[in-house]
Amino acid sequence: MKNTKKNVSEDKVYVLKRSSAPLTYMLSSRNTRRSPLLYFDGEANKPLRYARNQQSPFEDEQDGNAIIEPILFEEGFLRVPKTNPVLQSFLNYHPGNGEIFDEVNNERDATEEFDVMNFELDAQLLARDLTLTKLESIARVLYGVKVEKMTTPELKRDVLIYAKKEPKDFINLVNDPMLELQDKVVRFFSASLLSLRNKNKDVYFNLKQNKSKMLTIPFGEDPNYIIASYLQSDEGIESLKLLENKMKK
Numbered sequence: 001m002k003n004t005k006k007n008v009s010e011d012k013v014y015v016l017k018r019s020s021a022p023l024t025y026m027l028s029s030r031n032t033r034r035s036p037l038l039y040f041d042g043e044a045n046k047p048l049r050y051a052r053n054q055q056s057p058f059e060d061e062q063d064g065n066a067i068i069e070p071i072l073f074e075e076g077f078l079r080v081p082k083t084n085p086v087l088q089s090f091l092n093y094h095p096g097n098g099e100i101f102d103e104v105n106n107e108r109d110a111t112e113e114f115d116v117m118n119f120e121l122d123a124q125l126l127a128r129d130l131t132l133t134k135l136e137s138i139a140r141v142l143y144g145v146k147v148e149k150m151t152t153p154e155l156k157r158d159v160l161i162y163a164k165k166e167p168k169d170f171i172n173l174v175n176d177p178m179l180e181l182q183d184k185v186v187r188f189f190s191a192s193l194l195s196l197r198n199k200n201k202d203v204y205f206n207l208k209q210n211k212s213k214m215l216t217i218p219f220g221e222d223p224n225y226i227i228a229s230y231l232q233s234d235e236g237i238e239s240l241k242l243l244e245n246k247m248k249k
Contacts, residue, residue: 012088013104014078021076027096029071031059039093050090057090073101123167126174127160135159137183138173141224144186181228181240188243196223203227205239207246214239 031037031047038045047059051066139147139155163170188194195206203214217223231240
């Protein structure tokens with residue numbers, strides 16, 4: 001993440017963001033027509049150039065005796081001592097900061113990791129304390145008709161695993177006011193009151209006296225969520241009542 005403050009009072013380490021770093025990687029170190037290297041200061045684009053014998057990383061603030069040096073990451077890392085403040089400043093303003101490389105910040109990384117672990121824990125505690133009815137609703141939305149063949153311990157285990165792997169999605173699902181309605185949609189399909197046709201693009205009623213089309217699922221959308229949204233609308237509320245009455249019989 002780019003830091004707008006020139007905090008150059010300590011040794012710093014930078015790491016390439018790519019998952020598989022080469023043995024040696026040369027970072028662009030000067031602005032050219034072919035490969036622009038600019039920093040926008042809020043008013044204008046300022047050309048960057050790293051020269052160790054200069055006081056500034058900006059070319060227009062350097063004298064005519066700039067000595068250009070390559071910037072090399074070795075095995076994915078670049079260590080810059082506090083005795084080289086101009087390189088630290090250059091890397092701070094470099095457009096690749098946050099895209100090509102990051103400054104190693106152990107305190108920040110530990111804080112982010114702690115936040116993720118807390119989020120995972122919150123999700124798992126929420127999953128553990130679900131009522132059986134809510135557990136079944138969550139599982140039906142996640143796994144569909146498969147739930148009817150699962151034992152309670154199996155449901156608890158699978159939902160807990162999902163909560164750990166996808167804590168944000170799980171917490172959002174539990175708190176989603178549409179959850180109950182999505183659960184009903186799954187049960188409507190399970191009871192064969194609804195069916196999908198045309199490569200799962202279209203939803204049809206599957207009632208004895210009603211085989212009409214309900215709606216078309218927009219590309220890339222979750223069918224259960226789209227159907228639930230329709231059924232709670234003014235246009236779909238009568239269809240919901242009809243399907244609920246059929247489920248009771």
